[in-house]
Amino acid sequence: MKYGIVIFPSKKVQDLANSYRKRYDPHYALITPHLTLKSPFEATDEEINVIANAIREVAKSTDPIELTIKKFSSFSPVNNVIYLKVEPTEEILSLHKALHSGKLESNPEYSFVPHITIGQKLSDDEHSDVLGSLKMMNIEQSETIDRFHLLYQLENGSWTVYETFRLGKDLE
Amino acid sequence: MKYGIVIFPSKKVQDLANSYRKRYDPHYALITPHLTLKSPFEATDEEINVIANAIREVAKSTDPIELTIKKFSSFSPVNNVIYLKVEPTEEILSLHKALHSGKLESNPEYSFVPHITIGQKLSDDEHSDVLGSLKMMNIEQSETIDRFHLLYQLENGSWTVYETFRLGKDLE
Numbered sequence: 001m002k003y004g005i006v007i008f009p010s011k012k013v014q015d016l017a018n019s020y021r022k023r024y025d026p027h028y029a030l031i032t033p034h035l036t037l038k039s040p041f042e043a044t045d046e047e048i049n050v051i052a053n054a055i056r057e058v059a060k061s062t063d064p065i066e067l068t069i070k071k072f073s074s075f076s077p078v079n080n081v082i083y084l085k086v087e088p089t090e091e092i093l094s095l096h097k098a099l100h101s102g103k104l105e106s107n108p109e110y111s112f113v114p115h116i117t118i119g120q121k122l123s124d125d126e127h128s129d130v131l132g133s134l135k136m137m138n139i140e141q142s143e144t145i146d147r148f149h150l151l152y153q154l155e156n157g158s159w160t161v162y163e164t165f166r167l168g169k170d171l172e
Numbered sequence: 173m174k175y176g177i178v179i180f181p182s183k184k185v186q187d188l189a190n191s192y193r194k195r196y197d198p199h200y201a202l203i204t205p206h207l208t209l210k211s212p213f214e215a216t217d218e219e220i221n222v223i224a225n226a227i228r229e230v231a232k233s234t235d236p237i238e239l240t241i242k243k244f245s246s247f248s249p250v251n252n253v254i255y256l257k258v259e260p261t262e263e264i265l266s267l268h269k270a271l272h273s274g275k276l277e278s279n280p281e282y283s284f285v286p287h288i289t290i291g292q293k294l295s296d297d298e299h300s301d302v303l304g305s306l307k308m309m310n311i312e313q314s315e316t317i318d319r320f321h322l323l324y325q326l327e328n329g330s331w332t333v334y335e336t337f338r339l340g341k342d343l344e
Contacts, residue, residue, distance in 0.1 A: 029201035161333035
């Protein structure tokens with residue numbers, strides 16, 4: 001089965017992202033707006049138990065993190081992907097690293113650029129039009145993230161949550 | 173914000189449900205296949221913390237439950253809703269009850285019939301055609317459910333997971 005790890009930002013940010021994704025992201029109906037912490041990977045039912053335990057340890061030893069968004073950006077020319085750029089703070093980089101170390105070892109295809117996709121698979125023209133108008137907008141959003149989620153993918157491509165991991169030691 | 177509590181059945185059952193939902197359920201893109209344990213309710217950010225704590229207590233004191241599906245059924249003539257009927261075992265009924273008692277008190281609109289919707293808002297003709305052919309099919313699926321989820325709804329109607337609750341006392 002295919003699994004992935006994501007952060008769902010606040011409803012406010014998800015609603016904003018969806019207002020663009022509806023038109024510009026073919027994955028709109030498959031998953032709600034998210035920041036990918038670990039790209040899709042394969043695991044068996046047995047493996048995922050070991051993996052979930054390892055993720056739980058990471059979550060326990062990670063404090064809630066600040067997520068700050070200041071602008072729209074794009075992966076062009078590599079990909080015509082437009083996204084909300086999330087500030088690459090020490091905290092989020094080290095959470096990403098912890099989710100790719102030890103029992104969770106894996107080599108990400110790309111270097112980690114924390115982001116929330118709002119458009120993808122755009123034509124070159126559409127990409128530059130949309131990005132051009134978004135670049136003119138001011139955005140300033142900061143929020144505390146106290147959890148992330150392990151998801152798995154169904155046959156139709158949509159994602160279901162397998163488990164939530166709350167950040168921090170002070171949990172009952 | 174609007175919250176709800178659901179069980180996501182196994183990938184196998186979700187894939188089966190989606191093969192019908194794709195054609196017959198207008199909510200197909202808003203949420204993956206699920207069994208509703210608590211219907212949508214409103215809560216503020218402050219209230220949801222108290223509620224999540226109460227749900228956590230319920231989960232801790234509930235053992236994993238068997239979920240058994242033996243047939244397709246329908247809520248007709250009340251509603252043209254076709255669903256996978258989940259056996260109303262003692263375990264699932266008492267989990268439902270616990271999620272409507274104490275701090276989680278609320279009066280469900282309908283009596284609890286555990287089910288996984290596969291079609292809704294069907295015309296009378298479509299409803300009887302689809303149900304007629306499904307009634308001829310054999311289905312026999314049993315699985316252990318060891319978690320359920322608290323979700324919230326975005327402005328576009330889709331649902332995001334807020335938190336997973338694992339059932340049972342023997343958790344690290």
